Amino acid sequence: MSTKIKTALITGGTKGIGYGVAEMLIKEGIKVAITGRNEETVNTAIAQLNQIKEGYALGIVADVRNFESQQNAVNQVLGQWGSLDILVANAGVGHFAPIETLTLEQWHETMDINLTGVFYSVKAALPALKESKGYLITIASLAGTNFFANGSAYNASKFGLVGFTQAVMLDVRNDGIKVTTIMPGSVATHFNDHEPSEKDAWKIQPEDIGQMVADLLKMNPRTLPSKIEVRPTSPK
Numbered sequence: 001m002s003t004k005i006k007t008a009l010i011t012g013g014t015k016g017i018g019y020g021v022a023e024m025l026i027k028e029g030i031k032v033a034i035t036g037r038n039e040e041t042v043n044t045a046i047a048q049l050n051q052i053k054e055g056y057a058l059g060i061v062a063d064v065r066n067f068e069s070q071q072n073a074v075n076q077v078l079g080q081w082g083s084l085d086i087l088v089a090n091a092g093v094g095h096f097a098p099i100e101t102l103t104l105e106q107w108h109e110t111m112d113i114n115l116t117g118v119f120y121s122v123k124a125a126l127p128a129l130k131e132s133k134g135y136l137i138t139i140a141s142l143a144g145t146n147f148f149a150n151g152s153a154y155n156a157s158k159f160g161l162v163g164f165t166q167a168v169m170l171d172v173r174n175d176g177i178k179v180t181t182i183m184p185g186s187v188a189t190h191f192n193d194h195e196p197s198e199k200d201a202w203k204i205q206p207e208d209i210g211q212m213v214a215d216l217l218k219m220n221p222r223t224l225p226s227k228i229e230v231r232p233t234s235p236k
Contacts, residue, residue: 004133005134005217006030008031008086010033010035011062011073011088011091012036012064013033013090018034018090018091019045019206020208020209021206021209022049023052023210024213026049028217030085031056031058032056032057032058033060033073034060035059036062058080060073060077064089064113064117064118065117070120074125077128083128083132085135086136087121089118090138090139094154102152110153111153114154114161118138118161129177130175130177135177135178135179135216136172136179137213138179139181139184139209140161140181142184144158158183165180180225181227182213183230184230185229186231187209188206204231212230
């Protein structure tokens, strides 16, 4: 792990992939701020994370749908630790329905969180990442290249996120910022109101994505895996 990598901000970090990444980064000695919209769930996650290493986790109540909220999150990280080295844009939502029954509200929420929310997070964090010559990681999905029935909103948001991330990678590579999008398949999380159980043992686990992020940070700076597809070894 590079000694210059000391701090991270993870959106949607109270559970699932975001929490798995936070947990792994703290174990690697990186101080981590996580965001979530619910103060109670943020506080619960922070209490658990600080049991790994006391004082290494910071909780921020924030909504990726609001740009000022994302600016405030970045400013809190800078105020607490002085720099921002990694942004993991993870917050996401899924609404799955045929186009006939997909509501306007579901469409807009999917786009506002999965795509515009990432834009807001990146836009807010960019000056700090330029200063630190840091790392931007977005959590997309295999749904960003593979379309499926009932996935019009989700597919559109994730196809857009993959394209957005790769374009940003080209925009900022000369600023010394590395950019990667991770595209997981089935992950054992609470996504879409799912309750993980032993039946999900075949799926990717949140800590697996955390390990992937940690491994990216250990790569030689000359090498950039800009887009990573990851899926269960043995799908059901």
